[in-house]
Amino acid sequence: MARIAPRTSVAPERLKTLLPTLKPTIYHDPGTSKTSNSIRTIAWNPLGTYIATGCVDKTLRVWNADKPNVRQTTELKGHTASIEKVAFNPTKELELCSVSSDGVVRFWDVKNKQVLNEVKGLGETFTLAWAPRGDCVVVGNKEDKLFVISPTQSTPLSWHQQSVPTNNITFCWSGQRIYTTTGDGKTRILTFPEFEPFYRFDYKEESEAEFKLTGHTSSCINVELHPHNRYLATGGTDSLISLWETTEWNCLRTATKMAGPVRSLSFSWDGLYIVGGTDEGTGLEVFISETGEHLCTYKTTTPSPIVTWAPNRYALAYADSTGLRVIGFSTGGK
Template identity: 55%
Template sequence: MAPPARPKLNLTTKERFANHFAPLRGQAYTETTTQQRGGNQDRDRNHTIRSIAWNPVGTLVATGSSDKTLRVWNPEKPNIRSSTELKGHQAGIEKVAFNPIKDAELCSVSHDGVVKFWDVRTKACVNEVKGLGSANSLAWAPDGTSLLVGNKSGSLYRISPTQSAILSSHPQPVETSQMSFCWSGQKVFLPNRDGEVRIVSYPELEPIAYVNYDAGESTEFVLKGHTAPCLTTELSPTGRFLATGGADAVICLYDTQDWICQRTISRILGPVRSISFTFDGRFVVGGCDEGSGIEVTQTETGEHVHTFKTAGPCDTVAWAPTRYCLAYSDLGILRIIGVDADRK
């Protein structure tokens, strides 16, 4: 296992944040050396990181790629020899996520229709669930006892890390993108291709609120903040804001008390594929597949704080759960900014 995480930095103001990160550069975690590549450019083009996930204590980072590569990294040791490759999927990996209460249990979702559960200490696949179609989204329930998996056909499946059979299936009227749970585990936020976010109960996946009209009719209450498909959601660690990212290149921040969109973030250049908050919820970033840079925004004010310069588009971003370290994909490789890779 990796060394314990370092103490948190006090970067509560945007000035401190910008001053701290301005001189830093992202550390590259490369899977091959120049000699090993041997000029195989096709392999490099196909190796696109689709998902990044930290374990709950911030000591491991997992990456899933379009070429079926699933790897777990020690963030303090960027050399590939310090990483672990997990083999078994027959198609590209769309999503990876650690169990929120177990630092060594990893789940991976692939287009092969199989969800696999791994013990990263032993490299063993400890369970798998088949027959999920072209799966492309995944969210753990906060207690770590079950998960939701979505596929491109619009179905959601509730599964268990300890059972090979699907617990329940829930066809959706519109394809659902990357969902997220509330911290109590009683509600799930489901973004869809209509640009809306449904709020449903868990595990039933039934609407929890309706809008009543004078004529006695009612309709399901949904969040409407995007003019194009809503692609992802993320709840802040404090639970105060729900962030939604859309194909309209906008992040909406909803207050979870009254469900009003308090502000929008529009500095992103393309569809928002992922969203991540810092551990304290004070700052948020979005990942997209256009442009070259990651924009950091102060959650409470909506003010721009800092831009992380990158070599290319970064559609996958993930803040560490315990400190100010940002993992992101850049030209097909993992980079982390804010980690001291030279620390002994």
């Protein structure tokens, strides 16, 4: 995979020209079939050197980003159902958390293939977000319960029943708030660890007092925070990406070029670009964050619902029906 030097931004005109021409690096796992190995989740580690993938067939694998051969990977075994979400500890290079519909959350030492901790009996868990300091995670299940879990304790620190279907979670960079997307098309802003509404209207009835971001006509399924806290991006089953400024919480712009429900969202490391993945069409859509302008489409062979930028360079990891792919380029433009 060709690299770009860390912390070197690329102008939109150049990215628009180069990105669609790049060929992906193929990370192929021959031990699983195309149908059973469907990737549900992808995560880069903090240094952008490893990529974790979790699959429907219970395969949890960590790839060396520069070595796409499966023999150079680490397989982590133990889950008994689909891996729904994986995420690396933001403060540690090789500590991984995995969430499965078997109701078990595991913390892994990837280097030594060891389970550091596991928490069982959480129901069909499918959402996961690390706190910025790496001291805990928030995990959600399909019964709309949110659990606060420590990497070192075998029972949740707390749990909080949500009143609406809750689809996704992310933290603010201070760790004092979380953003949750809901089935009614809204995004909630909650205090952490109390899980109380961060903003309220004093002049409304208690049932309507909570301030929420209302930007979708159907279920809001994804949320992603700009790396410099300029915007909060939300994506919905209405195929829209909404970009909110984080001071007055106005919706500044809406991206409308997605072919289907926005199954994943990711900002580039510098926040200049945002990419969306969907399970319809055959392409990844890239937008300019500052304007909402559609920059380009990266054509894929099949729909690619899961996509994420590397944390320190312009490299995109995505999944299609055949497995993991990564595209990237160097500043030399070769």
